[in-house]
Amino acid sequence: MNEKIAIQGAQGSNHHKVAQLLYGNDTPIEECLSFDALVDQLLNDTAQKGVMAIENTIAGSIIPNYALIDQNDLQICDEYYLPIHHHLMALPGQSILDIKEVCSHPMALLQCKQFLKKHPHIKLVEDVDTAAVAKRIGKEQLKGVAAIAPKIAAELFGLDVLEDEIQTIKNNATRFVVLQTREQPIQDFNKASLKFELDHKRGSLAAMLNVMSDCKLNLTKIQSLPKIETPWKYAFFVDVTFDRVADYEKAKAIIEIMAEDLKVLGTYNNGRPS
Amino acid sequence: MNEKIAIQGAQGSNHHKVAQLLYGNDTPIEECLSFDALVDQLLNDTAQKGVMAIENTIAGSIIPNYALIDQNDLQICDEYYLPIHHHLMALPGQSILDIKEVCSHPMALLQCKQFLKKHPHIKLVEDVDTAAVAKRIGKEQLKGVAAIAPKIAAELFGLDVLEDEIQTIKNNATRFVVLQTREQPIQDFNKASLKFELDHKRGSLAAMLNVMSDCKLNLTKIQSLPKIETPWKYAFFVDVTFDRVADYEKAKAIIEIMAEDLKVLGTYNNGRPS
Structure with missing residues (x-):
């Protein structure tokens, strides 16, 4: 039986990518709306493993996630370092001069700060999710608004990429840990x-x-x-x-x-x- | 001449409270939409001091703010520990059973996790600001939605407090630092x-x-x-x-x-x- 992997966010998210890289493209996944929900899936045994972002080269530790691991007595059984790429995307036909505001997760805005400083006419608006903004722009056909999200979000929601790789540090990476409820001792580890x-x-x-x-x-x-x-x-x-x-x-x-x-x-x- | 104090957020926010406690109720303040904007006010000398949250008893350091202080060569010249109180608020006449979702800042949701677990019928929705949700509920007369915010937000936006002090740890506090661009050496410090x-x-x-x-x-x-x-x-x-x-x-x-x-x-x- 294939284990089910709980991920934070939806299909196409970076968490999903890590699950695929570690366990194969066909591994069954359980989408979770929050890190809390991810932990609940593990505790209920709906999923047997969970993939959770824990720190980033730029913004440092995702501190609440340390508390979640500790308080729920979860075990870290693996880790993965994923390079992160941010792209500026908007409705097709829009140029960067048409963009009045960029909405994204505060972490993504932080990671693209240098690029955004070069375009002071653009207002920065914090949102709780990178891909959700891209989805909203596509669904509501929002003009003048851009998202910062992974490239797959542009493909999924019919947007054009205005600028590639706008993160300040090109070798930006996020560290993910794989969690489970039980300790499964391995012989050799470093x-x-x-x-x-x-x-x-x-x-x-x-x-x-x-x-x-x-x-x-x-x-x-x-x-x-x-x-x-x-x-x-x-x-x-x-x-x-x-x-x-x-x-x-x-x-x-x-x-x-x-x-x-x-x-x-x-x-x-x-x-x-x- | 009175110095102007830049704060993150609007009048009535915890940042405002700290500015008043340190510099008096009549001190001129400059409201900033983000921590980045606060730093800009200091660099432009629009404000001479800035009040910035830096860590919390529960969620730990606000890491991006460390980077802001460091990268902009700001000086910490004072600090203040403010006890934090969270209240659940909604339109007058609503009971907790009417509430279908609670929107607040992820940090506030985290700090009230125990209380929220006791009410599993309520969906948790992350928002970028605690007080902004209270404002939206009041303005759009949103039924079934509650905010977690300081008491002053209920007064400002015509909401009723459904539950007092819902933070898990009653002596929850946030540490604020006061920032300026220049070092003003003091004789005695500890x-x-x-x-x-x-x-x-x-x-x-x-x-x-x-x-x-x-x-x-x-x-x-x-x-x-x-x-x-x-x-x-x-x-x-x-x-x-x-x-x-x-x-x-x-x-x-x-x-x-x-x-x-x-x-x-x-x-x-x-x-x-x-």
Whole structure:
């Protein structure tokens, strides 16, 4: 039986693309309107795996998603780094001078800021979804409005691409994680995501990082996140890579003693293109 | 001459409230439609100070705002911690059973998640602004729709509050920083915001935190942020508090030698209520 993969957004979205790249074009998917809904699909076992964007080269971590993974005790079992391309699109026949406003997700507007600054006559309007704007422009035949979205949205909704690749950083990428409810231990892995809490003693985070360094773990990411129950106290989410599982196991054993509430969010293989 | 204070959002917003609390009820304000616009007001000298939300007890850092401060070389000259209250509001005469959808900012929806889970008949719809939804409900007399917004929005737009204080964590607070374009050194301060970059050598962040700890600095916040120009390399934004300015100056001198590109984002007085 094929596993069903929950994705955030609709067919043709970047989440869908990642699901196809990892599990094949014919893999059954479950479209979810929000990251919350995606988690619910996993908890209900309607879907067995979920693909979730977790950080972006430009805007950094998608912080609420860290909380979702943690609070629902989900396990990260894989990751994928997808290059992101943004295109400016509008109704056929419109030129950039006809465009009075661009609507898109704040993240997409941020990622195309340099391009947009060159066209100060265009008003920027935030919307909750990139592809939904493209759909609305096509359906309501909106003149003077452009969307910033993946190319597939132009094809789906009958728009023309006015400008290709308008993202500021050409090698913009988003990191996606694959989530499941149960831990399925794998023999060999070279990356782990950990969460721990520390008391407020001076130097406690430094001590923890010293252990990781001594055990030959490379810190690839650190994210402090407020503890919801205790305002202004922080939990730390870290990603580490390593050559030998034994090194990771040793560090883990020490951290378990030193930190409060160590939680392994997942062990998996490093998906970052080198 | 009174300085003009740029705020994100409109009169009655939380940003406005912070401006009033810090600079008095009659302080001239400049309403800005986005954080980008707020920065532009400062760069143009239309406003001399700007109030910007930077992190929240529940959702963590507002990451794009860190990039705005850094890229535009703004200085943090003050901070304020404002308790946040969310209220569910709709047209007068409507009960919670009449409500079919709640529209609000994703952050507000997140902060009221527990309450909303108790009312599964209500569809959650993301919007870009909390108060704008309240305004739309009032203006278009929308039945069946509720907003999550500050109480002042109900008063302004003729809505009734259906439920008080629906945020999950009752002591939810948002940290705001006050920004200006020029550094105006103050004699005495006990908090600093720093940004530095590190090479990828194992243990380099641990070494930096050891210095801070040795110099009696307390790390209150650490945030890794991708370097825009160099995908998947990180800069670190840290906040530190200390008892003696001399301790801070010593740590700063050492970090300046050890880290690449140390930048002081601001020195100011700790505004966190103890």
